[in-house]
Amino acid sequence: MIDFCFVHAADLHLDTPFEGVAKAAPEVGDALREASLEALDRLVALTLDEGAAFLVLAGDIYDGAERGVRAQLRLRRALERLGEHGVRTFIAHGNHDPLTGWSAIGAWPEGVHVFGSRWVESVAVEIGGEMAATVHGVSYARRETSENLALRFARGEAPGFHIGVLHANVGSDPEHAAYAPCSLADLRAARLDYWALGHIHRRHEVSRDPWVMYPGDTQGRSPKPAESGAKGALVVEVAGAAVREVRFVPTDTVRFVHGEVDVGGLDDLAALRAALLETADALRAEHAGRGLLVRLRLRGRGPAHAVLRGPRAVDDLLDDLRDEWRGATPFLWLESLRDETLSPLDLDEVRRRGDFSAELLALADGLRADGERRTALLRELDEPLHRGRAARWVAELEGAESELAVLRRAEARALDLLEQGQA
Ligand SMILES: [Mn+2]
Known part of the structure; x- marks a missing residue:
C-alpha cells in the first residue's frame, strides 16, 4: 500500500463580506474583505508544500450567490494551479452553496471533481499506478437539506483508503442548523476510514474509529466563540491504508x-x-x-x-x-x-453576616496570623494534588510571590465564587 497525504478543508465561505467592521475602520474592513480569499491561497500553498495527493473541500466553499463571481473565479484559478502540479480536488457542496441555482462555472479545470447531488459518487485515486484511495461524496441540491445523507454512503469492495466527504451536522449539534443531520453510528455503518466533514466551524475530532473530523473554517468570520482562534485545514497522513497522523495548519490572515x-x-x-x-x-x-x-x-x-x-x-x-x-x-x-466588573465587597459587613463567606474570611484571617499553619496547609494541599494546582502555587511561591499574596488571591477567588452563588 502506498503512503500518501491529503488536505481536508471546509467552510471556506469565499468572499465573505464583514460589513459591520468596515464602517468603523476602513483599513480593517479592507483586510477582512480579502481574508477568506487569502486563506484559499494559503490552502493551495499548504497543499503543494505538503506534497499532498489531493485536496478535499467539504462544503460551504462559497458564502452565497450574491458574491459568486469573484469567489468562483478565484477558486477556479486556485484549483487550476493545483491541477498544474498534478494535485486533484474533490468538492462537495453544502447549505451555503448548493448545486442548483447559481453556479457560474460550467467546466472545472482538469483534476477537479464536484460531487453531484443525486447519489453518492465514488472516485478512485491512483498514485504511481497503484490504487491508493476511494473518495466518496455527495453535494446538497438545495439549501434546506434535511435528509440524512450519511445513510447513502457505503465502502464497497475497492482496496485502499476510503474517505467520505459530506457537509453535515453529526450528533445534531443544537448550536448549528440541522442540515443533513446524522449520528456517529450512521457514519460508522458506512465502514469508511476517514470522514471529511464540513458545516460546524469549530475545529474538532468527533471520533478516531473511524476518523471523523471537522477542520473548522479556513478563516474566522465573527467574534463568536466558534469563530475565534486559529483557523485552517487538516493535513492527513495515510500509511498502510490507515491514518498515521492528522495535523492542523492555520490558513487565516x-x-x-x-x-x-x-x-x-x-x-x-x-x-x-x-x-x-x-x-x-x-x-x-x-x-x-x-x-x-x-x-x-x-x-x-x-x-x-x-x-x-x-x-x-x-x-x-x-x-x-x-x-x-x-x-x-x-x-x-x-x-x-x-x-462585567463588580463593586468591591465591604469585608467587615461580610464578616458580620455569619454565613459561608464570613466563615471563609475567618479562616483566611486565621491563616494570615499563623505562618506555621499556613505553610502546613500548603504542604497538605500539595500532597493529593501533586503536580496539580497547589504544586504550581507552591512553585510560584518560591518565585516572586509570597505565601500571603497566594492566600489573598485564593481568598478573593473563593469569596467571589461564594458571592456569585448568592447573587
Ligand atoms: Mn459553513
Whole structure:
C-alpha cells in the first residue's frame, strides 16, 4: 500500500463580506474583505508544500450567490494551479452553496471533481499506478437539506483508503442548523476510514474509529466563540491504508480573539489601561503575523468598577485604546470592551453576616496570623494534588510571590465564587 497525504478543508465561505467592521475602520474592513480569499491561497500553498495527493473541500466553499463571481473565479484559478502540479480536488457542496441555482462555472479545470447531488459518487485515486484511495461524496441540491445523507454512503469492495466527504451536522449539534443531520453510528455503518466533514466551524475530532473530523473554517468570520482562534485545514497522513497522523495548519490572515482582564488589583484608570494594553500585547505575541480583532472583557471586583460605571466611561476607554493601535501592522482592532466588573465587597459587613463567606474570611484571617499553619496547609494541599494546582502555587511561591499574596488571591477567588452563588 502506498503512503500518501491529503488536505481536508471546509467552510471556506469565499468572499465573505464583514460589513459591520468596515464602517468603523476602513483599513480593517479592507483586510477582512480579502481574508477568506487569502486563506484559499494559503490552502493551495499548504497543499503543494505538503506534497499532498489531493485536496478535499467539504462544503460551504462559497458564502452565497450574491458574491459568486469573484469567489468562483478565484477558486477556479486556485484549483487550476493545483491541477498544474498534478494535485486533484474533490468538492462537495453544502447549505451555503448548493448545486442548483447559481453556479457560474460550467467546466472545472482538469483534476477537479464536484460531487453531484443525486447519489453518492465514488472516485478512485491512483498514485504511481497503484490504487491508493476511494473518495466518496455527495453535494446538497438545495439549501434546506434535511435528509440524512450519511445513510447513502457505503465502502464497497475497492482496496485502499476510503474517505467520505459530506457537509453535515453529526450528533445534531443544537448550536448549528440541522442540515443533513446524522449520528456517529450512521457514519460508522458506512465502514469508511476517514470522514471529511464540513458545516460546524469549530475545529474538532468527533471520533478516531473511524476518523471523523471537522477542520473548522479556513478563516474566522465573527467574534463568536466558534469563530475565534486559529483557523485552517487538516493535513492527513495515510500509511498502510490507515491514518498515521492528522495535523492542523492555520490558513487565516485575520483572527478573532478574546482576552480578559481581572480588575482586582487595579487601583485607578491608568492601571486599568495599562493592564488592557498588556493583555493585548500578549495576544499579539501569541498570534504573531495576523491581523487581530480583539474582544476584551473586564472582570472581577475592584475600585475600577466605579470608574467604569460613569457615563460613556467604557466607550471612551474603548476609543482611547483603538487610537493606541491605529496604524499598527498587522492591525489590531478592539472589536469590543465589555464591563462585567463588580463593586468591591465591604469585608467587615461580610464578616458580620455569619454565613459561608464570613466563615471563609475567618479562616483566611486565621491563616494570615499563623505562618506555621499556613505553610502546613500548603504542604497538605500539595500532597493529593501533586503536580496539580497547589504544586504550581507552591512553585510560584518560591518565585516572586509570597505565601500571603497566594492566600489573598485564593481568598478573593473563593469569596467571589461564594458571592456569585448568592447573587
Ligand atoms: Mn459553513
